[in-house]
Amino acid sequence: MSEQTTGRAGIDIPDSRGRTGLDRTGLDLDRNPRVRVRAVELLASGWHVLRKTTLDYQDSDGEWATQHRETYDRGNGATVLLYDAELRTVLLTRQFRFPVYVNDHPDGMLVETAAGLLDDDDPETAIRREAEEETGVTIGRVEHVFDVYMSPGSVTERLHFFAAPYDAATRTGDRGGLAEEGEDIEIVELGIDEARQWIRDGRIQDAKTIMLLQWSLLEGPFAARG
Known part of the structure; x- marks a missing residue:
């Protein structure tokens, strides 16, 4: 009779992505003397990781209080605004996003800058x-714009923002994405003035895309030069 395994995936036996020790993230943090992490509970470890952390926090009056925080860890990511400064165009994508569809977006087809998780790559390679x-x-030359925590109340992700010129002649079609990852992506090319109007009328509602488009108009390739 074989011995039965009693461990839990993601803690002491590998989960579907080969990870263990997911219940220890944060226990060794000591950069802030006003924060003491006491315990970490692994709530879920599917493709990404959901944890409940118990910590003691010292407020500005010197009083300590125990807090509980749930964090969703999906890894860090990167995004890029592709632009043609001469033609004053940007290259965006449109794809179905269920989380926005279930939260009042008309059809879930979100217009975005190209983006993805880093996985094991550095941000520029990714x-x-x-x-x-x-x-x-x-793309050739890329410019690092800024790094942003997009939803710091609950999501650990830090997103690295880039911009890069593109040559429309190098495009291979009107659709992109990896079929094996279930991606079905439409490529959307807009004039920068049209893109700005899409922000105003709600056709662009994605935060990272709005941030990069606004940057391009204020400081980037479409900024007015005095």
């Missing part, structure tokens, strides 16, 4: 990969 997979465009 965004070159994602840009080519999603738009069919191979």
Whole structure:
């Protein structure tokens, strides 16, 4: 009779992605003396990880209080605004996003800048990969714009923002994405003035896309030069 395994996936036996020790993240943090992490509970470890952390926090009056925080860890990511400064165009994507569909978006078809998770790559390598997979465009020089925690109340992700020129002649078609990952991506090319109007009328509602488009108009390739 074989011995029965009693461990839990993601803690002491590998989960579907080969990870263990997922219940220890944060226990060794000591960068802030006003925070003491006491315990971490692994709630779920599907493709991404949901944890409940118990911590003691010292407020500005010196009083300590125990808090409980749930965090969703999906890894860090990168995004890039592809632009043609001469033609004053940007290259975006449109794809179905169920989370926005279930939260009042008309059809769930969100217009976005190319983006993806880093996986095991550095941010610049990752965004070159994602840009080519999603738009069919191979980019050359990239500019780092800024890094942002997009939803710091509950999601750990830090998103690295980039911008890069593209050549419309290098496009390989009007659709992108990896079929094996269930991606079905439409490529959308807009004039920057049209893109700005899409923000105003709600056709663009994605935060990272709005941030990069606004940057392009204020400081980037479409900014007025005095």
